[in-house]
Amino acid sequence: MQVEFNPAKVQAYRLIGYENRLLRSQDFNDDKKDAGELGAGHSVTALYEIIPVGVESNVNLPGVDELRYQDNQVDEAAYNSDELMLVKLRYKEPKGTTSELIKQPVVDKGVSLNDASNNFKFAAAVAEYGMILRDSEYKGDASFSKVLKLANESKGLDLEGYRSEFINMVESSQKLMEKK
Numbered sequence: 001m002q003v004e005f006n007p008a009k010v011q012a013y014r015l016i017g018y019e020n021r022l023l024r025s026q027d028f029n030d031d032k033k034d035a036g037e038l039g040a041g042h043s044v045t046a047l048y049e050i051i052p053v054g055v056e057s058n059v060n061l062p063g064v065d066e067l068r069y070q071d072n073q074v075d076e077a078a079y080n081s082d083e084l085m086l087v088k089l090r091y092k093e094p095k096g097t098t099s100e101l102i103k104q105p106v107v108d109k110g111v112s113l114n115d116a117s118n119n120f121k122f123a124a125a126v127a128e129y130g131m132i133l134r135d136s137e138y139k140g141d142a143s144f145s146k147v148l149k150l151a152n153e154s155k156g157l158d159l160e161g162y163r164s165e166f167i168n169m170v171e172s173s174q175k176l177m178e179k180k
Helices: 120-133 144-153 162-179
Strands: 002-005 010-016 046-052 082-090 100-107
Touching: 002 046, 046 120, 120 144, 120 162, 144 162
Parallel strands: none
Antiparallel strands: 002 082, 010 046, 082 100
């Protein structure tokens, strides 16, 4: 999978998790490179934290020197587009040897977290929990109580009980931290 953010909409981004699966841009089209393949019928969720253009942030964004040999101009079409990013995915048929490319633009619909799907909100709760456990410099004001609130609100139909298990694990973590 490769993601290209629209620079007219996104001033900064970071992938949450999967740091050990980063792939150089030029390796995306190379079928010989190991990139954490998914089997048929499997799915994966990649979460990106973004800072939209024009939003003030306390995140220390690194400066980039101007390039000497390359033009770094944003295409005019980017400013006239409602696309937030373009997602590219390469796949092979089960007995195939050459990968095929799928491209899908993602449009910014301006959906707030409160109005997001239960799956998205639950994934956000899991990501927030992970940042708390790692004491991530990006955790902001994350807390166990916020994780629990979001996870409980977005639990939905939990046929396998995985979401309930997660909520129990966060509650146990919270109790352990309170004992310190």
